[in-house]
Amino acid sequence: MHSFGEHRTGALFDPFGFLDLRRRQILDQGWAGTFRTKVLLFLPVHRVAAELNAVHGRPTKDLYIMLGTLILQQMHDMTDAAAVEAVAFNIAWQYALDIGSSEDAYVSERTIRNYRALVIEHGLDQVLFRTLTDHLMEVYKVDATHQRIDSTALQSAMRKLSRLGVFTETIERFLRKLSQKFPDDYRRLDEVIRVRYLDGGKGMCFGAGSKPSEAARHLDQAAEDLLDLIERFAGTPAAGLPGYKLMRRVLDEQCEVKPDGGRKVVLKEKADGRSLQNPSDPDSTYNAHKGQGYTMQVMETYVPDEPATLPGPDADATTTPADDSQQPQAQEPEQPLPPKPDLITFVAVNGMPDYDGKALVPAIEETAARGIAPEDLLGDTHYGTGNNPQAAAEHGVELISPAQPPKGSLQDNLQLEDFGIDDDGLVVTCPAGRKPISLSVSPSGKNYQARFDSDACANCSLRPTCPVQDPRPSDPKACRVQYDRPRLDMYRRRLGEKKPEFQQRYRWRAGIEATMSRLKHVLGMGALRVRGLMAVTYEAFLGALSLNIMRCAAAR
Numbered sequence: 001m002h003s004f005g006e007h008r009t010g011a012l013f014d015p016f017g018f019l020d021l022r023r024r025q026i027l028d029q030g031w032a033g034t035f036r037t038k039v040l041l042f043l044p045v046h047r048v049a050a051e052l053n054a055v056h057g058r059p060t061k062d063l064y065i066m067l068g069t070l071i072l073q074q075m076h077d078m079t080d081a082a083a084v085e086a087v088a089f090n091i092a093w094q095y096a097l098d099i100g101s102s103e104d105a106y107v108s109e110r111t112i113r114n115y116r117a118l119v120i121e122h123g124l125d126q127v128l129f130r131t132l133t134d135h136l137m138e139v140y141k142v143d144a145t146h147q148r149i150d151s152t153a154l155q156s157a158m159r160k161l162s163r164l165g166v167f168t169e170t171i172e173r174f175l176r177k178l179s180q181k182f183p184d185d186y187r188r189l190d191e192v193i194r195v196r197y198l199d200g201g202k203g204m205c206f207g208a209g210s211k212p213s214e215a216a217r218h219l220d221q222a223a224e225d226l227l228d229l230i231e232r233f234a235g236t237p238a239a240g241l242p243g244y245k246l247m248r249r250v251l252d253e254q255c256e257v258k259p260d261g262g263r264k265v266v267l268k269e270k271a272d273g274r275s276l277q278n279p280s281d282p283d284s285t286y287n288a289h290k291g292q293g294y295t296m297q298v299m300e301t302y303v304p305d306e307p308a309t310l311p312g313p314d315a316d317a318t319t320t321p322a323d324d325s326q327q328p329q330a331q332e333p334e335q336p337l338p339p340k341p342d343l344i345t346f347v348a349v350n351g352m353p354d355y356d357g358k359a360l361v362p363a364i365e366e367t368a369a370r371g372i373a374p375e376d377l378l379g380d381t382h383y384g385t386g387n388n389p390q391a392a393a394e395h396g397v398e399l400i401s402p403a404q405p406p407k408g409s410l411q412d413n414l415q416l417e418d419f420g421i422d423d424d425g426l427v428v429t430c431p432a433g434r435k436p437i438s439l440s441v442s443p444s445g446k447n448y449q450a451r452f453d454s455d456a457c458a459n460c461s462l463r464p465t466c467p468v469q470d471p472r473p474s475d476p477k478a479c480r481v482q483y484d485r486p487r488l489d490m491y492r493r494r495l496g497e498k499k500p501e502f503q504q505r506y507r508w509r510a511g512i513e514a515t516m517s518r519l520k521h522v523l524g525m526g527a528l529r530v531r532g533l534m535a536v537t538y539e540a541f542l543g544a545l546s547l548n549i550m551r552c553a554a555a556r
């Protein structure tokens, strides 16, 4: 049965009346006051209530307090036990949650766990983030015109395993469940297998008899054991165990099963980034650059100009008064307007191998649907690849993102960008300052060519790094430079990026690094205590919401 506390009307007797004025001011002007007045009343409690039985069962805890507790727990990076204590004894928490009775001041760890599970199961973490962020954007009149996007890696609470470790841990997990659910089947297994994978196969991987040079042999052995176990229990009730499905997954991702006539199971050269990293977190993925875990996409607003100021006294007021009785007005300094908070408008959690560029259009579309889409969006090189600039433009968003460096630039080779090209797309000069001997454009207008004197090129000191092609047998007098329309567009984009106007606009992108740092070091997202995509998603959305609330509190 649902239970909603009455938080809109004031209590007859103020439960916080015992606080003196100064302590009350501290609460009102800090995060507790912001939470109490700008967040608590706007929690989407009815969305949560929709997932609970409205009539039957015991009355729930006050849903405002429960949802508020989950957010505050995230905001203060607390364990469940610490959150229980804070609800019971912390005046700031009680003020923020408008707890007026001792009955409301008690929640158990189990209740917190159950409500968190409910929120995760129904994706209400995302509803909370979007509903409250949109509300805060409106209350604080945050301008969504300018936004920036970036990603960061999130590591769940799992151990990094070697390839052999993935095999041994997966087999050990299956055998452990087998011994519990189907003890007779477990006993019938060869004892060598049972002993080999005891304790995650530590005896095999790290025991006194284990040498690093034997790792490859152990891997082959583990792969064969895996296949044996899969074949042995296929079609039996034990095949319904989650551990059996993980063994199948490891086999598919890491091995090839060859037909008879040779070895039955062969290890693949390399496993895909989406392969199982650790059976304790089957959703976790891998990227050679970022490591194991998940990618969190974050888009936030920013204000590109210096803080605006309230107008100072009119200049005329400081002129000498015509009448002696009028005293000159003392010039008051201009008052800076309170800064608007930068708020996170979009969050997504993806796999490690997911390319950042893929997150751009969903971010624009989602914020557009909520009426807070940017007009210009800053992103690093990854967001500006492929068709993204055009796709953003189709949604009315100007994407400001540097182009990828041209091929060969790392080797200090000359590029098309080192040639002079006019407004019609035709080469005017080469890097050595020479003019082409002829120019041509294909009938379709999509392909361009400049021919340079091959004798001059042969004697040019820049020839080893110049992109001109060697003379063809059919045209021995010319070295050619050829490019097409997309390459020409890229040439213009790269030249534009060297202009001060681009640098001036793009410099605001770096500010999002501070947001990532706060998420990780203040809100505890650098060392998550959870595993699995849904739990990590919960942390990401509530962490971003918490940061938004903290920023609003700081901007009061």
Ligand code: SF4
Binding pocket: 430, 431, 432, 433, 434, 452, 456, 457, 458, 460, 461, 462, 463, 466, 467, 468, 479
């Ligand atoms: S090699 Fe030819 S095209 Fe290249 S810089 Fe030298 S003269 Fe110019």
